[in-house]
Amino acid sequence: MSKCLGCGALLQDKNENEIGYTLDLSKKLCKRCFEIQNYNIYKKADIDGKKYLREIDKTNDLVLLVTDLFNVHTIKEINISNPVILVFTKRDLLPRGIYENKLLSKITSHLNIVGKIVVSSLNNYQIDDLYNLIMNKKKSNYVYVIGSTSTGKSTLINKFIYNYGSRDNKITTSPNPSTTLDLIESKINDNLILIDTPGVLDEGSILSVASKEELKKIVPKKEIRPVVIQVKNKQTIIIDNLIRIDVKKGILVFYMANTLKINRYYNEKETLKNLKKYHFNNLNNEDIVIKGLGFIKTKNVVDFDIYVNENVKILLEQSII
Template identity: 30%
Template sequence: MENTNVNKELLDYCSGCGIKLQTTDSNKLGYIPKENASICQRCYKIKHYNEISSITLEEDDFLKILSHVGQTKSLVLNIVDIFDFEGSLITGLRRFVGSNPTIMVVNKVDLLPKNLNLNRILNWVKKQAKEYGVNVVDVVMCSAKKNIGFSRVIEALDKHRKGRDIYVVGATNVGKSTLINRLINDFSDLDEELTTSRYPGTTLDLVKIPLEDGKYIVDTPGIVYTSRMTEIISKRDLQKITPEQSLKPRVYQLNERQTLFFGALARFDFVQGERQSFTCFISNSVYVHRTKLEKADELYENQKGEMLSPPGVEEIQSLPPLTKHAFRIPKSKKLDILISGLGWIKCSNEIGAEVVIHVPKGVKVVLRESMI
């Protein structure tokens, strides 16, 4: 894939987020302090200072932009995050893409514990996607950041593209721009990369990357799901809960009526059952504290934002109140409890258990077949 000269009309749009450039109002999207700049002031700050502006795109605008995909004849590349599979899955994707074929690219496999059988994970992904009614022509696992499995992404594109534009869709913070930048670096002559950031909502409009046959790779804005922990916490805390390295499973042998705190962001109560192990797959930067269930409420009130962090004392004030999700783990079942955006807890035993998860109101909690 190689590009031709960039279409002149594209120069009127930010090469980072895709928004139309303007020089009149610094409080609005697309502002540039001087003419002939290739990226807006917002993207400049993200790129050079990792600083995000408070200016964002409204949800209705996201949906309006994505609805355009179904009106095209294209190949759709749907990027999902293996660390937050259910949270990043676009279950209503067919409404947006219409009859266009879709490839699911499962990104960030470098975050999984080492020495895993990726074929088994691939089968798990296919089964989960089918259960959620997500129809795809191919599933590819990769790490755009670490360049793992990227050749398989290219093979899938070559197989299914058939001369069409490629639209890249996904939820926020799944690594869309990182993946597209690898396409740009490896298969085009463009000098500019897309703006990448750990902060959600970086891309604001369609960003077109021209190909040698006159077609385009088109980056779309990430869909914002407020049911993900990553959408409701501060920038500082987002850096702490977003894994940067391979997850190190943390195994806890718990007795009945013991509690685990994941900072002050979530709480796991083992309410009833025989002594057994629970394995936590979360960022290595998140502090886990064990206590007795009868002391948990008092401990949370006294230590949230301090010993129990993230979030910190100031950030905890803006966090929604914790709500309960009760689950019964049947005997002889290997199940995960996913806390969207934070990670998951593996419950694999022959005994059975009753557990309660406490998370900020609105955050998705899912009981699923164990991934690992």
């Protein structure tokens, strides 16, 4: 049986509701990948990449742990003993003025990190440097690419295939969670085989509960310009009918897609108060992470209430910016 070149699922023509379905077994792509690649139609699949980590852990092969600005908090959930290169991708979405080395130094981890680098697959930024780093650190010809779903693992491998490989196959990519469904080996050259893995699901991410229309606003496509709001007297801040914040005092800096509208009010009584409430007090230089949506950097913040969908988790993390 052969595998779909787009998502890695075993091709089958028996059950349309199972992964890997195709009408014609001689085709290289399953129906789902064909539709994502050609019509931008996405079908949800329930695959969590966590189970592959145990297998990878049994090898001593080099691992690329891919993260982006909104997924840094997920690194601590990865447990492997392999040597790891931390690949911080989507540089094109970061505010231009950010110091990459400072950002990387703030990302600390229990993993066996042998290198850290910031790249952008979209702009081909520092991809050659990553290639050289991999060639320096790899233990065998096999290098695994892991990380949370939608961090850009498959896009990165496609860039490697395009830049250094034979350019004839393309892994399916999409802004939706769980696009890759099984391991996919891509031979880049005689000395390097990259293995794509299904992303690890970030439990409590807004991406899993957002509608297609909401997703378009939430997933950033352009450089994120932080929005600063200074509160001197109690105010309500509403983020695009998704999130309500009541705050008494302090400075809040919003790092999220600028397609999301952030509005402030002095006397907003009821809007979104039916959502789940979290309370924080006395925040200084900590980030309030709204999983999948972004984070809010804080300075001297007093009495902060945030209301979100009950399936979305809020975390308090050390500031990374």
